[in-house]
Amino acid sequence: MKKNISYKRMKTISVICVFTCAMLQAFGQTQVGSLFNIQTPLDIGISMSIKEVKQTKEDSTYISHKLYYKTDSGINDSMKIDLKSRGNFRLRECYFPPLWIKIKKDQTKGTLFEGNKKLKLVLPCHTQADNNDLILKEYLCYKLYEEISPYSFKTRLVNIDLTEQRGKKEKKFQLKGILIEDVDKIAKRMNCKTAEVEQIHPAALQDTSASLFDMFQFMISNTDWSKSFQHNSKLIYLHSRYIPVPYDFDMSGLVDAPYAVVSVIGEETLPVESVRDRYYRGYCRPPGITQFVRDEFLLKEEKLLSIPDLLKGQLSDKEITGVKEYLKEFFDILKNDDLFKDDILDRCRNIN
Secondary structure (H helix, E strand, O other): OOOOOOHHHHHHHHHHHHHHHHHHHHHHHOOOOHHHHOOOOEEEEEEEOHHHHHOOOOOOOOEEEEEEEEOOOOOEEEEEEEEEEOOOHHHHHOOOOOEEEEOOHHHHOOOOOOOOOEEEEEOOOOOOOOHHHHHHHHHHHHHHHHHHOOOOOOEEEEEEEEEEEEOOEEEEEEEEEEEEEOHHHHHHHOOOEEEOOOOOOHHHEOHHHHHHHHHHHHHOOOOOOEOOOOEOEEEEEEOOEEEEEEOOOOOOOOOOOOOOOOOEEOOEEOOOOOOOOOOOOOEOOOHHHHHHHHHHHHHOHHHHHHHHHHHEOOEOHHHHHHHHHHHHHHHHHHHOHHHHHHHHHOOOEOOO
16 A cells, blocks of 8 residues: 655655756756857848748748848847648637748858747737837736746747738838747756647646646736647657746736737636636645745745846836836745635645
């Protein structure tokens, strides 16, 4: 008969896991290419037919284009790239499609893009100027998760001179965007393997990583995800367990996009009226794991609350203060035993 693992034993296991993650994260920093080593926005230029690129979603063919960029030393350069649209909601509802960028190895050699064969480029949804602010807040979500877990996407802001080709006419846009590394880069950096499965049982996920994922989604008030079906999440495989890696946060309450709606899970409508209302969708884990993850977030409170300051000068002081206040509401829940029980422990989903 198997014995129950004590809280002390469970916490020890969690500490070992997180210590190992920290060691891997420190090692991983040396493995990040120059594209993501510098966090100042990268200036790039792209000319494309938005209509033509949107039609590539269901096609395996990429469209050849050219990417113009300014190196970190201020030199203008360019390279051949291939573009393809991706996504579902944003591709269907937005003016600017989210993009895949594919680059041949010989084009990246000796450039800041070296080692990156495939990248995501997140663009604003619509043409209004304030849509750039939404991109900046979504970028903050990526930076927050980088602080929470080493199993996270490296990102970089870009300033985009986008020229839309409309037959013989052109229209120019000044946009903010996010470059995101491919999941293969995470796997290589963390000595893992990528995993693509149609559906996965929650019990197959590594406890601590899954709980960090769930608590993070609650922090930014995002319900638009599924680890089991890999909706807005990727899986990597390590030591017989799967680790979820989140992406796409435009439906979160922290971003608060005007088009964001509360997710419908299967046929279930969540009992909240606004994406700003936090609702915990994580699975129930052993008490030692849950408490350990709670403590980890509280230990990182000061650091996490400082991350919005990365965008001083790009995002208004009012917006930065608003993001911080929203994050503080999350920490108020963690610090209050009654709120933590009501909002998290009593709402977690049973794994079986």
